[in-house]
Amino acid sequence: MKTTDNYSLHQIISEPSTTDDHSVKLPFDTAILLDMIRSKSEKGFHILYDKYCGALYNVLIKIVLRTDVADDLLQETFVKIWKYIDRYDPAKGTLFTWMLNIARNQAIDYLRSHGYRQQLYEYIDPFLLHADCVGTADINTSDLEFKDLKSKAMQLDKKYAEVIDMIYFHGWTQEQTASKLDLPLGTVKTRARKGVEMLKIIYHQ
């Protein structure tokens, strides 16, 4: 039996379309990845993280609506995946589905334990609240969607992106952002609003 370390990172995570050789194209091999996680390999962790952090983060942030909370929950989700990987049964569904359910449950538990008002649930994408429906998402679709999200993010003008990143993504105040970027506070406030507006156009056009 080949040991997992014989596979290069590139081989495992590369997309078929990016290889130039025209021989048989190897799909991403979940079985190899699973072996690596079960043997608690650090390389396995990085492959898992690269592959799924976007999709899992998306589920978390949709439910909790805050990046700082989603960051904490992403951490807890990966810890749970690591801890309970032996409970994952491939016969019952894909690894991706299993992980999505862990993320979703973490997020819903968070809301409940923090006594969120019921009305918050109204804003949550209903499909997220039903485990069965999450299972219909398959990994390739998710990969593709993630790539699409990334290419769209590139369309946001840098002057808006830096402000949005600092405020929303890294949790800085508008005052800190203004001081760091050496801009008037009013400019930061305007760019933050304009940036969100631009993102709406980019992602919903």
Add this chain to the structure above:
Amino acid sequence: MRESDYIASGILQDYCLGLLTDEEKKKVEAMCHVYPEVARELNLLRSALEKYATSRIEHKTELRRAVWESIKKLSEEKP
């Protein structure tokens, strides 16, 4: 106040970015309950921001490090 004026005021963007106080947030949520158009706009803005944040997650290298550190701690507790 007309719905379109409220939407154009920029308060919904501030809400999504987490810049409002609890009091201000409650007012926005109350507006959403009364005016479906406001709720719709808020959802569009919010979901666009979520998509953007998701696409940027790989840039949080400190988060990746923190996740790996917690995992390592886990295996030290239960060898």
